[in-house]
Amino acid sequence: MFTDARSKKVVLVAHCILNQNSISDGTADFPSQVKEIVQIFIKKDIGIIQMSCPELMCLDLDRGDVHGAERPVVVENTRIRASLNKPNPKKKIHSLVKQTIHQIKEYRKNGFSILGIVGINRSPSCGVNTTSMDNKEVSGQGVFIKALQEELKKDKIKLKFVGIKTSKMKEAVKSIKELIK
Numbered sequence: 001m002f003t004d005a006r007s008k009k010v011v012l013v014a015h016c017i018l019n020q021n022s023i024s025d026g027t028a029d030f031p032s033q034v035k036e037i038v039q040i041f042i043k044k045d046i047g048i049i050q051m052s053c054p055e056l057m058c059l060d061l062d063r064g065d066v067h068g069a070e071r072p073v074v075v076e077n078t079r080i081r082a083s084l085n086k087p088n089p090k091k092k093i094h095s096l097v098k099q100t101i102h103q104i105k106e107y108r109k110n111g112f113s114i115l116g117i118v119g120i121n122r123s124p125s126c127g128v129n130t131t132s133m134d135n136k137e138v139s140g141q142g143v144f145i146k147a148l149q150e151e152l153k154k155d156k157i158k159l160k161f162v163g164i165k166t167s168k169m170k171e172a173v174k175s176i177k178e179l180i181k
Contacts, residue, residue, distance in 0.1 A: 002110055007045040010107055011180070012100065013037075013118045014126040015053035022053045024076060025062065026069030029166040036169055037118070040176050046115060049103060052096045054125040054144040055080060058089035074122070077132030081124035084143045093125075097147045104157060116160035116179045119145050128163025 002008065017037055020028045041048050055063055062068065064083055068076045083089060107114055119128035119142065127142035141149065145161070152159060162179045164172035 002112075007047065008112045009045065009115060010047040010049055010112055011041060011115045011118060012049045012051050012104070014120045014123070015050055015056070016120060016126075017118060018048065018050045019053075022056050022061070024055065024068055024080060025066075026076070027073055034166055034172075036173055037164070037176055040173065040180070044180055046180060051100055051117075051126075054084065054089075054093050054096055057096060058092045059083055072135075074132045074137055075135045077122065077124040078135050081132060081143060084125060090143075093144055093147055096144065097151050100148060101151055101155065101157070104152075104159070105155075108157075114159060116162055117145075117148070118176065118179070119161065119163045121163035121165045128161045130163065 016023045017034045020030045020032055020034070038048065059080065063076075063080050065076075065079070068079070071079070084093065104114060117128075119126040121127050121130040122132055122137050123142045124132050125142040125144040127140070128145055129139065129141075130137050131140045131142045132138070133140065140146075149161070160179055162175045164175055166172065
């Protein structure tokens with residue numbers, strides 16, 4: 001099965017890597033996507049799975065406050081994180097995690113190689129190494145990434161997680177190249 005031209009290699013990425021239009025107001029570093037990262041995957045024939053944006057799906061595009069861009073990023077991200085931890089958004093995040101795990105299991109079941117998951121550091125939802133809390137950037141995972149890691153652990157699925165910052169592109173490119181070796 002699946003013996004056609006496909007590479008059978010995939011990577012899961014935070015939604016905003018492919019769509020900068022989805023991130024919170026005032027935080028986009030690019031007009032559309034993070035091209036340097038996307039091009040690495042394209043050049044290596046790696047399929048890109050765009051994970052749902054937990055913030056957009058739970059809090060809408062304006063993250064529940066049209067004045068979010070008026071605050072410093074980590075202050076706004078702390079507000080967003082607190083909103084994501086409320087009961088209804090938490091329930092939606094659980095559903096998004098289940099959908100993501102379903103995709104992972106399907107690809108694995110059919111012999112595909114999942115090279116890893118790429119998140120966005122400092123993000124209140126998709127931070128891997130750092131997130132925003134208490135109005136500052138701190139070590140730890142965003143709400144979605146933490147929930148995803150916990151569910152993967154329950155299912156005994158081990159995947160590499162890489163967190164990048166689009167404001168530090170040299171480091172981001174290096175991390176991605178390490179991931180796909």
